[in-house]
Amino acid sequence: MTGPVRRDGPPLAPQTLAAHGSESIAQPYGDLVQPIHVATTYERATDLGYPAGRAYSRDQSPAYDQVETLLSELEGGRDSLLFASGLAGAAAIVQALQTGDRILAPRVCYWGWRKWLLDTAAHWGLQVAFYENGDADDVARQLAAAPTRLVWIETPANPSWEITDIAAVSALARAHGALVAVDSTVSTPVLTRPLALGAHLVLHSATKYLNGHTDVIAGAVVAGDVPDAVWQRIRQVRGLGGAVLGPFEAWLLLRGMRTLFLRVAAACANAQALAEALQHHPALVAVLYPGLPEHPGHAVAARQMQGGFGGMLSIRVRGGQTPAVAVAARLRVFRRATSLGSVESLVEHRASVEGPDTPCPPDLLRLSVGIEALADLQADLLQALADV
Ligand code: PLP
Numbered sequence: 001m002t003g004p005v006r007r008d009g010p011p012l013a014p015q016t017l018a019a020h021g022s023e024s025i026a027q028p029y030g031d032l033v034q035p036i037h038v039a040t041t042y043e044r045a046t047d048l049g050y051p052a053g054r055a056y057s058r059d060q061s062p063a064y065d066q067v068e069t070l071l072s073e074l075e076g077g078r079d080s081l082l083f084a085s086g087l088a089g090a091a092a093i094v095q096a097l098q099t100g101d102r103i104l105a106p107r108v109c110y111w112g113w114r115k116w117l118l119d120t121a122a123h124w125g126l127q128v129a130f131y132e133n134g135d136a137d138d139v140a141r142q143l144a145a146a147p148t149r150l151v152w153i154e155t156p157a158n159p160s161w162e163i164t165d166i167a168a169v170s171a172l173a174r175a176h177g178a179l180v181a182v183d184s185t186v187s188t189p190v191l192t193r194p195l196a197l198g199a200h201l202v203l204h205s206a207t208k209y210l211n212g213h214t215d216v217i218a219g220a221v222v223a224g225d226v227p228d229a230v231w232q233r234i235r236q237v238r239g240l241g242g243a244v245l246g247p248f249e250a251w252l253l254l255r256g257m258r259t260l261f262l263r264v265a266a267a268c269a270n271a272q273a274l275a276e277a278l279q280h281h282p283a284l285v286a287v288l289y290p291g292l293p294e295h296p297g298h299a300v301a302a303r304q305m306q307g308g309f310g311g312m313l314s315i316r317v318r319g320g321q322t323p324a325v326a327v328a329a330r331l332r333v334f335r336r337a338t339s340l341g342s343v344e345s346l347v348e349h350r351a352s353v354e355g356p357d358t359p360c361p362p363d364l365l366r367l368s369v370g371i372e373a374l375a376d377l378q379a380d381l382l383q384a385l386a387d388v
Pocket of ligand 1: 204
């Protein structure tokens, strides 16, 4: 049996909490690592009660307890919910709104989410308007133009890594009575804690850095001072909508999170060094990375990202799509694959994935920088760029 999560003694640093993964000891063997709770249902007492407090694991799986507690602690939230994917978590936030509500979203954000907002959210009668990433004045103008229920932030924004000032936009949104949700997948709780900057909710595609090993699809939503009615609605969307994570995936996710701080630090250091090394390369027209002082969002990023600027950077190859695709084809250490935030480095030509209406330029290659030896990554990129 798993005991309650134990947090006695002096407060512990986030690195310690993550490394321990959980403070609860499973009985009867005293396992330091939790067993995987696979039961879907729990015995009911003769008085019709549930002695252990659980009835059915679709929305009450004990497999979630440790991960949700750890995430709440790392984000400084009051509660967390795991989902079957990042998109399931994001969709649950929007599904907690009312038909007719208006959402303000960034023009550049994860393509699948933008598509969901344009297709599904609009189909359900929600209004969706887009603001220019990193432009708080544009957010202010759009908030003044029409009543808005939710402001969505993604920072750094996939795939060109624009930075939005979470504190400034949250203050504006709150002044207009709007909720703020931050997709903090790329920043992770290691670098940014959006709730402390004024957001109501944080979303993670836990598929990426939180898990970090390219073997789990998962999502998470963390609650700050979001009104309880909204939070309970999100919980209900999960429980009745059924986009739930399996117990094995939850167990793997906790295992991945135990090394989160080390992995994110290594990826940030590699990405920063690569961005600096490539910045003036003649085969490139731009290196997009918030850790470069020339990046338009650098000053805001330096304020709201502590300990690094993330492991994601993009390069724009001179000459357009054909040479960009050829560079990706010549890479040997970077693997050609979608997704991000894992221990191994990935490269992707995003425009060909996102289709004709993408805001992503055709010469852009997205690099998810892993934790390999920097010299190997740098040599790989330099040989691939040599023939452009
Ligand atoms: N948010 C960001 C920033 C992403 O990059 C992704 C996926 O790439 C998602 C959300 C969606 O996450 P998932 O694939 O876990 O549904």
